[in-house]
Amino acid sequence: MSIKKQPRLLVLVGPTAVGKTAYSLEIAKRWDAEIISGDSMQVYRGMDIGTAKIPVEERQGIPHHLIDICEPDHPFSVAEFQERCAALIEEITSRGKLPFIVGGTGLYVESVCYNYQFSETGSDDIYRAEMEAYAQTHGNEALHARLQAIDPIAAQRLHPNDRRRVIRALEVFHVTGQTFTEQQAGQQKRSPYELCLVGLTRPREQLYNRVEQRIDEMMSLGLVEEVERLVRAGVPKRAIAMQGLGYKEIIPYLEGEMTLEAAVTLLKRDTRHFAKRQLSWFRHMQDIQWVDVGGQANFYENLQAIHAIIAGKFQNDLEYNSNQSCNGGNGK
Known part of the structure; x- marks a missing residue:
């Protein structure tokens, strides 16, 4: 009896502003892949600048999935992401293409890679x-301190302003007597896919400089106007979407609670902290092969190293020509 072959799944992770977008486009072209966004915020329509969403005209004809799929007032969850992603992987594979998750939302990506189970934990509305x-x-800081007291690992990974997830982590402990971290550790890290996980990293100072440059660019592109438009459209401040980086920091400025300069300073600080938490999350994930894209090698050389990792994992069925030329570029 023949054993059913696991579908292949390529994954590219890394902190915000490390350069995933530029590398992902070249990787997708080389390996005939379709990209699935692994970003919890890019699912929302009308939230383009603050989420660093790649414009359609820059996608080079490569299909991108799980972008602009719901309105900002929709409480999109990791369970919904997992369900949609699993269906997409099957669909993309059936077309003879390679499913390729690209993103920095660690729990979302990991939940798909290892088929986490979310349905067993109950809830307590009261x-x-x-x-x-x-x-x-x-x-929010006081609420976060309660989580810190019972589950310091989860507290380290969650920003105090991510109130919904902080409350959910507290609720898990309240309902089950187990911390969120203990439940995660109990998940069986066996994947339903033949995984190739690649992580991008840079020296911290260089990464933080890129974070600040990205935010300056977002401001020049009209981030304040984007947030103002969402507020005028009636998106609640407490909506999950509005708790994302770039939105929760600008709202106090729009409400006259701080200057724009202070809001931008806060956004840069929060984003640096977020990048640090992302790296911490991914460092705990198994099987990731890391490429430092901030060293002496240029974009093309880093790309070749990534191609070699993918070829080493998928070489049985996917032809790899190490001499094939690739387009260079600057990482986003």
Whole structure:
């Protein structure tokens, strides 16, 4: 009896501003892949600048999935991402293409790679409402401190302003007696796919400089106007989408609570901290092969190293020509 072959899945991860976009386009062209966004914020329509969404005209004809699929008031979840992603992987594979997840939302990506189970943990609406009220009265930092006391690893990975996920982590412990981290550790890290995971990294100072440059670019492209447009459209401040980086920092400026300069300084700080948490998450993931794209090698040389990793994993069926030329460029 023949054993059913696992579908192949290529994954590119790394912190914000490391350069995933530029590399992903070249990788997708080389390996006949379709890109699935692994970013929890790019699912929302009308949120383009703050999420660093790649414009359609820059996608070079490569299909991109899970971008602009819901309105900003929709509470998109990791379970929904996992379900949609699994269906897309099957669909892309059936077309003879390579499914290729690109993104920096660690839990979302990992949930697909290892088929995490989310349905067993119950909920407690009353407790959740109590935690919401506690945060309203005492602030997000105080709520986050409660999580820090019971689950410091989850607290390190979640920003205090990510109130929904902080409350969910507290709720998991309240309902099950197990921390979110303990539940994750109990997940069987066996993948339903033949995985090739590549991670991009840079020296910290260089990465932080790129973060600040990206935010300056977002401001020049009209980030304030984008947030203002969403507020005028009636998207609630407490919506999951509006808690994303670039949105929750600009809202206080629009409400007259701080200067624009202070808001931008806060955004840069929060984004640097976010990049650090992303790296921490991915460092705990197994099987990632890392490429430092911030060293002496140029874009083309880094790209060749990535191609070699993919070829080494998928070489049985995917032809690789190490002499094939690739387009150079600057990472986004």
